[in-house]
Amino acid sequence: MENRIDYHDIQANLMVNYTDFGYLKARYLMIAITNGDKGRAFVSDMQKFITHTPNPHTNIAVQLPKVTTNIAFTYNGLKKLGLPVLTLQSFPDEFIIGMRGRRTILGFDEESAAEHWDEVFNKEIHILLTIDAKTVEALENHYQEIYSIIQKNDGIHLLDGFNNGQGQTTSYQDASALYENGYPTSKEHFGYTDGISNPFFKGMTEEMGNVLGGGKKIAYGDPRSESNWAALETGEFILGYKDEALEYPVAPMPPLLSKNGTFMTFSKFHENVESFNQYLDHAVDKYKLDKEILAAKFVGRWRNGAPITTFPNKEDADKVATQRQQALAAMATAQTTEELLVAKKHFNEINKDFIAFDYDKDVAGGNCPVGAHTRRSNPRGSLEFGNQGAFDTPGALDNRRRIIRRGLPYGTSTPPYNNKGNHGTIIITLTASIKRQFEFVFQQWINYGNDFKLANDKDPLVGNHVRNNGRMVLQGDSSKGEPPHFLCDIPRFIESRGGEYFFLPSITAINMIAQGLVDPT
Amino acid sequence: MPNKAGNLYGLTTLCPLLNSSVHNDTFSPVIRLRELLEQYNIVADSSPMRLVPNTYLARFFILDDVIFQSFPYQEEHLKSKYLVFTVNFHGELEQYLEGMYNAIPTDIASIWRDAVGFNVKDAQSFTTYIKKCQVETTFLFNGSTDMSLADQLKSLYIKQEFSDFVFKNQGVEPSVLLQEFKKFIQMTNPTESFPTWKAGVSDLNDIIQYK
Incomplete structure (x- = not known):
């Protein structure tokens, strides 16, 4: 008997990437509880708003509400809400300690150190509410509704202290897709198309993701063939299901509290757009490289999103990216559900170029450097380094490091570009284990190079380079006799502005928390 | 008869629950049932079982699934989730179930509304239904004498x-x-x-x- 997923019991943001469905505006609220009973009353008041995963067997898009609401809790929050000691003790250490306490592991030092964080992240946060909407109006109206509930409850309050970039602080963080000529894009401030790939696990449907590139590599051969990929085990992302180690993930007690929930990280990352552009210009002069090629080598994708390993040539990349853009536009302008389905199908076909690839033909990194950002954070079964059969499957070394990514850019960054100001990306991750997935990727793959045979080299874009000491090897295409380039003096482009670790409970668990019914015995 | 010790009867039943597809996947019957059962915990002395004659001790809970023992065991799952209803009472099974139905017919209808094959109209059909779901086993709680x-x-x-x-x-x-x-x-x-x-x-x- 196959393990069925309790869709209705799972918060929708875990299984559905809202931005895929046109929710391009978000607001994040951090709440502190001063009175446990009133805190539980607030959770109870929120229950009716919480968005659960829609029925996956009919069109998801039409089932999702105009505005979605999701709720998550920190360890201190669960303590304030009166969870029993035995239950609190059963949570994983890294969750108990929180992001602030784990910042060294994440490499949040120097410009990313806690004294540079938004003030709110140096306060004790208890609850995170996330609101996602299609329009600013819908977002604002729903916020007002929730705000008035918060105002009436004297046992909780909204935490102030998000920098808004104008020397002031606000009591929420807004995020939004970036717009070009009035049209929304999926770009972040450096100009890269973001959020293309997400893991695909058992229980997800075609509407939720794609096994090609999203699943795990189980065999060599054409990466566009579904037989070479398989869905990851559900337990890598949702507690209470079998994971890639063929066991249930470590989870808090009782099982009813953890099943259908997961762990979430929330981070605010500032982007030094000025430094980034300056570095590209400097490298173009020094190494005589094309600027756009260099930008693509940094990330492993062209700024338009096309993977450089399959499209080493800019013209080809532009062509396929234009086709994808048109397919996206057709989805956005579809008038009926049927039109949308047709457009979505067309998009999925074209999108294969963007997601269904691996590095089997590019082991040495001649097209996509081994140290490029996307190759590091999602190696797509390339850690055997061409030594086929070294492990059970090509993906064996990276299947347990996959991360569901959510979030949107915040702030604006317009020419003349500048490092100051308040602009970057809100990164939300969802994993069964913050330590094994999120923290591991940051510590070992972003801020270290050993697994890629790159010694101390860090991720060129996201790495915590100290005093411009970042380095990167651009492997040359040996078949063409190209020499490698060695980039150096890379400054830090991304700085942490803070964040926190959360537990994202199931619908059942939210009710247990609200009613004070959590019983670990 | 393993279910009996003197006049004490230990009834254990596993009642399969419908899954959300019967409601076009618009909501989960299991979540609804769990919330109903949780109310008996939240509101003091609100369990309908207090009204059922000769009840020594009763428990309701939902059996979600069997636990996977991890590799190298085979992963198995239940076809349905189950409402587990277990009760220790004084006397004979048929008489008890009849008394239960007559005492709390509305509560019975709410608790079992999403159970597979639950088509109960009276005490007799309730008895028939429960006996179909009965697991013949000795689950007796301690702490009762043999008296009514x-x-x-x-x-x-x-x-x-x-x-x-x-x-x-x-x-x-x-x-x-x-x-x-x-x-x-x-x-x-x-x-x-x-x-x-x-x-x-x-x-x-x-x-x-x-x-």
Whole structure:
């Protein structure tokens, strides 16, 4: 008997990437509880708003509400809400300690150190509410509704202290897709198309993701063939299901509290757009490289999103990216559900170029450097380094490091570009284990190079380079006799502005928390 | 008969629950049922089982799935989730279930509304349904004598009142003690059904039932 997923019991943001469905505006609220009973009353008041995963067997898009609401809790929050000691003790250490306490592991030092964080992240946060909407109006109206509930409850309050970039602080963080000529894009401030790939696990449907590139590599051969990929085990992302180690993930007690929930990280990352552009210009002069090629080598994708390993040539990349853009536009302008389905199908076909690839033909990194950002954070079964059969499957070394990514850019960054100001990306991750997935990727793959045979080299874009000491090897295409380039003096482009670790409970668990019914015995 | 020990009967039933597809996946019946059962925990002394004659102890819970023992064992799952209803009572099964249906027909309808094959209209069809779901096994809880519930509750009541009597009257003159004891007997009425301890009550406030 196959393990069925309790869709209705799972918060929708875990299984559905809202931005895929046109929710391009978000607001994040951090709440502190001063009175446990009133805190539980607030959770109870929120229950009716919480968005659960829609029925996956009919069109998801039409089932999702105009505005979605999701709720998550920190360890201190669960303590304030009166969870029993035995239950609190059963949570994983890294969750108990929180992001602030784990910042060294994440490499949040120097410009990313806690004294540079938004003030709110140096306060004790208890609850995170996330609101996602299609329009600013819908977002604002729903916020007002929730705000008035918060105002009436004297046992909780909204935490102030998000920098808004104008020397002031606000009591929420807004995020939004970036717009070009009035049209929304999926770009972040450096100009890269973001959020293309997400893991695909058992229980997800075609509407939720794609096994090609999203699943795990189980065999060599054409990466566009579904037989070479398989869905990851559900337990890598949702507690209470079998994971890639063929066991249930470590989870808090009782099982009813953890099943259908997961762990979430929330981070605010500032982007030094000025430094980034300056570095590209400097490298173009020094190494005589094309600027756009260099930008693509940094990330492993062209700024338009096309993977450089399959499209080493800019013209080809532009062509396929234009086709994808048109397919996206057709989805956005579809008038009926049927039109949308047709457009979505067309998009999925074209999108294969963007997601269904691996590095089997590019082991040495001649097209996509081994140290490029996307190759590091999602190696797509390339850690055997061409030594086929070294492990059970090509993906064996990276299947347990996959991360569901959510979030949107915040702030604006317009020419003349500048490092100051308040602009970057809100990164939300969802994993069964913050330590094994999120923290591991940051510590070992972003801020270290050993697994890629790159010694101390860090991720060129996201790495915590100290005093411009970042380095990167651009492997040359040996078949063409190209020499490698060695980039150096890379400054830090991304700085942490803070964040926190959360537990994202199931619908059942939210009710247990609200009613004070959590019983670990 | 493994279900019986003297007059004590241990009933264990596994009632398969419908999954959300029967409601076009618009909501989960299991979440609804769990919330209903949780209310019995939240609201003091609200369990309908307190109204069912001769109930020693009853438990409802939802069996989500079987636990996967991890590699190298085979992963197995239940086809449905189950409502587990287990009760220890005094007397015979048919008589008890009939009494249960007559005492709480509306609650039964709410609890079992999403159970597979639950088409109960009267005490007889309820008995038939429960017997279909019965697991013949010895799940007996400790802590009961072999007496009827009414006898047990009356004994409990008298024991409680008698301890109060002892505390109140220690060291008084024998003549006063005799008078007080006569009052005690009059008040507690040991040979009659009432007053007695209320069924299903879990704390010491408001425990006495007068008729």
